[in-house]
Amino acid sequence: CDVESFKVLFNIEKRRAPRTTKKVFIGMITIVPSDRVRYDMEAKIKASEELKATIETYLRKGDVYTMVNREQFLIMLPNMESDNVELIIDRISWRYKENSSAKDFDLEFKFQPIT
16 A cells, blocks of 8 residues: 555554554565675666565455555554564565565565554
């Protein structure tokens, strides 16, 4: 979804979070160039498109994401146990590396629960 819709959904989940037993996690995935290689903008755009396709394919129904810029995606994971966040990170990371032709980039993940 677009950034504005993501903000609306985030605020809804933030208000709902204190009334549920499962947590809602918000995270950022950042595309970073690997240390060993120089890249051009076209390669970064391709890496971003491939990450978007990976996220669309491997998130659960009900999970929400938005592209903040060419390097960053925000993801919201409602009704989630903290142990499962690592599984999702591993799945996205592994699938991206497996399917991506942009080998010059790595992914950084930062997730935290909404309180």
